Amino acid sequence: MAANWQDFQPIWRGELSEYVTAIAWLPNGKSLVAGSAAGEVMLLPTGTKEAIALQTATGQSIDCLAVSGDGRFVAAGGQDGTVKIWQINSPAPELITTLENKPAWVDHMAWSPTANHLAFSLGRYGQVWEADANAIATTLNFESSSVLGLDWHPDGKFLALCGHQGARVWHIDDWDDDPQWLEIPSASVAIAWSTDGRYLANGNLDGTLMMVEWQLPENPWVMRGFPGKVRQLAWSQPMTAIGSPLLASCSAESVVVWERDADESIGWASQVLEAHEGTVQAIAFQPDTLLLASAAEDGWVCLWHNAQQLVQVLDGAPNGFSCLSWHPHGQLLAAGGQNGELLMWSQSAAGKGFSKH
């Protein structure tokens, strides 16, 4: 057990009518947004206020949702092909835009970290919607398959889409310019820029992880030996001694953490975190620390101190967890379950000032 470790305690529990497909905190940490396979989109305040249904069950799954960096907008998309955008800083949330894309599904979306630009996937295409103009700024053709993942560079200058044969990266100043292509001999199902923007990592269907230094994309690292496809990736905010963030990856029941080694011949050293007995569905670092949370189909959320030592196991979704989200200030952790469970845990107040670096 790590020194000074303060347990997370359950503080709230709710339920949606179906599989919780996505959750996200508002940047001020006062509400959590959750979407379900029944089509619900709920705004759940952490205090005593009532939950607000942005959308009630429609029978068609919500597959992704995202909150803009300034907290003004919530967007959600799913199997009915619509992207709905609510403005939520007004007294009552207001639906300001509905983009229809039938029969395409909207599986992935993300707001630019620096502007109110929403990127989302539409089959083989990606689109970017701009809040100021309330209009689609561009449509990007991924060509080789459906878009299986997308991520914005932390400085907001690049948008990366991934799918069959790798990743394509567009520069926002010229959407019409050919994207830079990072070729992978498989389908890439997860993509993530490091928090410092230096690295781009791809998790692939063939059980490999490919990482490039963005300035040197022709020299990728390829990590092999995963027990299955590499489903999700998460970069830490803190840097290690040699100035690189940690990369957590999950594959089947394993979480694998990668740390750049000072020795160039080693490249990235790995550590396998084993505790789960079901497929790990989500991983996320606590903001500003190296505390890693992993949520799996075994019904457990594991907390790993320094991304290596198991310090606590949380439960509450006996049929399995599906998603995770850390409160922006890090004291609260929320998770969604495959039977609609929504749970929130808090690190006790006594843990204030506790440092995990």
Add this chain to the structure above:
Amino acid sequence: MVTTETNHAVPVTVLTGYLGAGKTTLLNRILTHEHGKKVAVIVNEFGEVGIDNQLVVDTDNGCICCTVRGDLIRIIGNLMKRRDKFDHLVIETTGLADPAPVIQTFFMDEDVQTQTSLDAVVTVVDAKHIWQHWDSDEVQEQIAFADVILLNKTDLVTEQELDELEQRIRSINALTKIYRTRDAQVEMENILGVQAFDLNRALEIDPQFLNESAHEHDETVYSIALVELGALDGEKLNSWLGELLRTQGPDIFRMKGILNLAGEDCRFVFQGIHMLFDGRRDRPWKSDAERKNELVFIGRNLDEARLREDFRACLV
């Protein structure tokens, strides 16, 4: 903690056939028959609920999993996020699609494997018009991959023409079941719940095919059956099969077999789709008389004499 309830796999039927053969009619019959059940239909290349059909076989490293694009996996994964899951999934491929990547997805993806079970590939053939497209890759592949074939539109052709068609289909695919239909009218138990990919099911080779001593391989794609007495050396067999899949994987559409391994009391059963191989120890042999090896290959550019010779070399 581990999930125990409602963990049954959803059966999947893959429906193929050339344009206008009667796939949609059959699909409507399935939907009517499954009345009250939740049936999801994934239509290939049609709008979003579609999947890609192209497969770029990477023969350099023989890795099929690299070439399945992930689209079907994405769709199935999305559909399965339900407490109240689907009872049945039908994947209708376009008339011009190669069914291989669809079938391979069920062998290579861990999520699709645990959540679904491939029941059968059902191919609808237009008994009158198929000749116009007979030599096309699509028609040959659709017949080669089929577990069940409906010879549809029998009212438009003579009995004799049907016999000829059936015989030519047999020489491509000696494992398939063939039903003659009009308006795709077929008993639903003949196409649903077939469990053609279940290794527990006996290998059923058309007896007539086995009785013919020599086969003229007039078709581009054809079946080869090997039946041999004797026990196999496991190591020799492994290296032979490994080499065969590596060098001829793209040409082997499907294969199935029951093997008698030396020193084993149980049968070894296997199947393969191109380079993907799935095999395991099965039930014990019932009697010594039953102990024999039976293999069927469906593919092209396969040298029957060579295959037989190489296989015999694996016998103890």
